[in-house]
Amino acid sequence: MENSLKITGAPSLEELHRSPAYPPEDRLKKGPIAIIECIEEIPCNPCEASCPSGAITIGDSITNLPRMDFEKCIACGMCIPACPGLAIYIKDYNYSDTKALLSFPYEYYPLPKVNDIVQAVDRNGNILCTAKVLKVRNLKSNDHTAVITIEYPKEFFEEAVNMKRL
Amino acid sequence: MIQTELAIVGAGPAGLSAAIEAGRAGAEVLLIDENARPGGQLFKQIHKFFGSRAHKAGTRGVNIGRSLLEECDKLGIHTCLKGEVCGIEEGQNLWVVIDRKRSEIVKARKIILATGATENATAFPGWDLPGVMGAGAAQTMINVNRVLPGRKVLMLGSGNVGVIVAYQLMQAGAQVVAVLEAAPRLGGYGVHTAKVSRAGVPFHVSHTIKQAFGYDHVEAVEIVELDSSFNQIPGTEKILDVDTVCLATGLTPLTELAWLAGCEFKFIPALGGHLPIHDDRMHTTRDNIFIAGDISGIEEASTAMEEGRLAGINAACELGYISDEEAKLRTKEIWDSLNSLRSGYFGLKRRNSKDLMLQTGKEVI
Numbered sequence: 001m002e003n004s005l006k007i008t009g010a011p012s013l014e015e016l017h018r019s020p021a022y023p024p025e026d027r028l029k030k031g032p033i034a035i036i037e038c039i040e041e042i043p044c045n046p047c048e049a050s051c052p053s054g055a056i057t058i059g060d061s062i063t064n065l066p067r068m069d070f071e072k073c074i075a076c077g078m079c080i081p082a083c084p085g086l087a088i089y090i091k092d093y094n095y096s097d098t099k100a101l102l103s104f105p106y107e108y109y110p111l112p113k114v115n116d117i118v119q120a121v122d123r124n125g126n127i128l129c130t131a132k133v134l135k136v137r138n139l140k141s142n143d144h145t146a147v148i149t150i151e152y153p154k155e156f157f158e159e160a161v162n163m164k165r166l
Numbered sequence: 167m168i169q170t171e172l173a174i175v176g177a178g179p180a181g182l183s184a185a186i187e188a189g190r191a192g193a194e195v196l197l198i199d200e201n202a203r204p205g206g207q208l209f210k211q212i213h214k215f216f217g218s219r220a221h222k223a224g225t226r227g228v229n230i231g232r233s234l235l236e237e238c239d240k241l242g243i244h245t246c247l248k249g250e251v252c253g254i255e256e257g258q259n260l261w262v263v264i265d266r267k268r269s270e271i272v273k274a275r276k277i278i279l280a281t282g283a284t285e286n287a288t289a290f291p292g293w294d295l296p297g298v299m300g301a302g303a304a305q306t307m308i309n310v311n312r313v314l315p316g317r318k319v320l321m322l323g324s325g326n327v328g329v330i331v332a333y334q335l336m337q338a339g340a341q342v343v344a345v346l347e348a349a350p351r352l353g354g355y356g357v358h359t360a361k362v363s364r365a366g367v368p369f370h371v372s373h374t375i376k377q378a379f380g381y382d383h384v385e386a387v388e389i390v391e392l393d394s395s396f397n398q399i400p401g402t403e404k405i406l407d408v409d410t411v412c413l414a415t416g417l418t419p420l421t422e423l424a425w426l427a428g429c430e431f432k433f434i435p436a437l438g439g440h441l442p443i444h445d446d447r448m449h450t451t452r453d454n455i456f457i458a459g460d461i462s463g464i465e466e467a468s469t470a471m472e473e474g475r476l477a478g479i480n481a482a483c484e485l486g487y488i489s490d491e492e493a494k495l496r497t498k499e500i501w502d503s504l505n506s507l508r509s510g511y512f513g514l515k516r517r518n519s520k521d522l523m524l525q526t527g528k529e530v531i
Contacts, residue, residue: 006351007371009324009363040356041510044216046224062218063510084214084224085357108337125366143214143226162364165336 010123011039013158021056021068028158032075032092032101036066037161038085050082080105081142093157100157103135103149108165111136111146119164120152127164128156170196170244172481173260173274175251175423178206179467180459180474181280182234187478189241191487196272197238198249198262204238205231206282207302208467210309212337213330216355217507221468228309230467246272254427258454276454276481279424280474283417283438283460288322292378292387293411301331301414308338316410320387321345322375325353326466328414332362335412343408346373348392355512375411376403384409417464424461427452432526436519437463445527446497447480448473456481463523465516472504 005011016022021036028035036047036056045058047066055072056079058064079088080103092101102120112118112133120131131152138146152160172188174181177199189195197204211227222230238245246264253261260272285300287293297316301323307313319340321332324347332342345362350372352359359369376390376398391402417438421431424442430451431440441463448456458477459470476497483493508517 005356005359007369009329009345009352009356009359009367009369011356011360037360038357040512042216042355042357042512043218043221043507043510044223045218049219061509062506063513082224083357084216085355086361087357121364121366123360123364125364143224143229145214165365 021066027070029093037087046082047079050079080147081145099151100154104162106146106148120160122159168272172276174278176280177204180470183471183474184278184478185243186237187475188482189243191482193482196244198246200250210305217468278456278477280459281420281461283419286416288415290375295380295384297384298411301412304412305331318408319410320408321412323414329354329358342367345369347371348374419461434519436515445531448477
């Protein structure tokens with residue numbers, strides 16, 4: 001079966017690599033960066049205004065795909081709860097020698113707690129590995145979209161996008 | 167007999183937005199809704215809306231509903247809840263049955279019909295078993311009444327309603343066993359399907375329900391693959407262990423009052439079927455009757471709110487509260503906003519269908 005957004009429900013890595021917001025490999029592995037998995041032209045632009053560094057551009061037509069200036073992104077994470085599609089997360093390949101870092105949006109109860117061991121999942125919900133929860137941020141301004149930060153083995157760097165629901 | 171300048175039927179996003187615009191202009195507004203609470207479907211939309219800031223993007227539907235109600239309160243909009251409008255007589259008289267007990271005639275100079283839509287059902291053997299329900303019904307149960315309709319849910323239909331409700335069922339604690347789509351490609355926004363997919367829910371394109379089994383409720387469902395002509399392929403059946411089936415197979419505009427009022431109709435399948443012909447002011451072919459929201463074509467809350475504003479402004483203009491020039495100017499601004507919501511791959515069909523409707527409206531009205 002064809003592995004693509006309109007068949008399996010999740011974007012494939014090939015589809016993501018073609019999108020203007022997905023960082024090229026050298027940037028992806030250089031340091032923390034926001035990754036926007038938004039590859040369809042839908043009428044939506046809150047990510048643009050949420051970015052304090054002006055790294056995300058949609059432009060006048062709100063159905064434009066988001067474009068990312070990879071040098072301007074400081075991985076602050078403001079865009080994560082701002083995206084109504086929950087399609088943005090932050091990754092850091094160089095968190096440690098063996099571990100990468102992932103901060104993602106999460107809207108299920110119960111929320112995990114700091115130091116919990118959870119299961120990292122890929123875009124199709126397959127369990128990849130265990131991960132440790134480092135931060136749980138659920139500010140009032142997030143409006144109930146919690147942002148969870150986990151550390152997980154580097155070998156699953158690109159595949160991991162979220163955690164299995166508790 | 168109740169007299170009012172403007173009667174609005176339906177207090178969903180379109181009706182509330184119409185009431186706010188007309189009320190702000192100074193018109194006397196009566197908002198009638200058959201439900202015990204106003205808001206239409208807004209209060210069960212617990213997800214953050216798309217669009218731009220002007221369309222309240224990033225705000226959850228339930229909070230948009232709250233702010234519309236607050237605005238109506240501030241403006242002193244009169245509301246008649248539990249009021250079923252059962253007829254429109256000559257001369258804009260509405261026959262309203264209140265609380266299923268007494269009836270009342272509302273005499274209005276202008277009427278806006280913002281009656282919304284109803285869910286389409288899909289028939290299959292066993293579809294009458296308890297546990298088979300509209301996706302919107304399940305959404306009302308979990309998000310408004312806080313009742314989980316079942317533990318193991320099968321969703322039929324991958325449009326935005328299907329995938330949003332699938333996600334919200336998981337938020338409410340249910341397991342979604344699968345999402346089926348009869349077409350060879352998924353229908354809803356990719357960001358919605360991706361959210362559901364990474365929660366481990368399988369999507370099956372070119373699949374439908376063959377039958378549901380159970381003694382006094384759904385206990386299992388047989389699914390089957392479809393060929394490119396949507397015929398079932400024998401031998402591809404599979405049994406899924408589910409206790410709830412949600413049908414997200416489209417919506418049909420609730421147009422009965424417009425038919426009764428004698429409005430002319432046009433058939434536009436891409437917008438949900440037979441629709442009252444209207445112009446860019448949302449005015450129908452009948453004097454003094456406007457429409458807004460899903461009755462004018464199935465879309466979403468963001469477009470319904472903009473159409474409600476159009477109807478409210480133009481009804482207030484006909485009542486003399488807004489000048490023609492101002493109404494024209496604001497009408498154009500709102501159409502620009504609507505066109506931006508209807509741009510891109512997902513909006514194109516609706517944009518073209520709406521253009522066709524406006525063209526027809528221009529010729530007939």
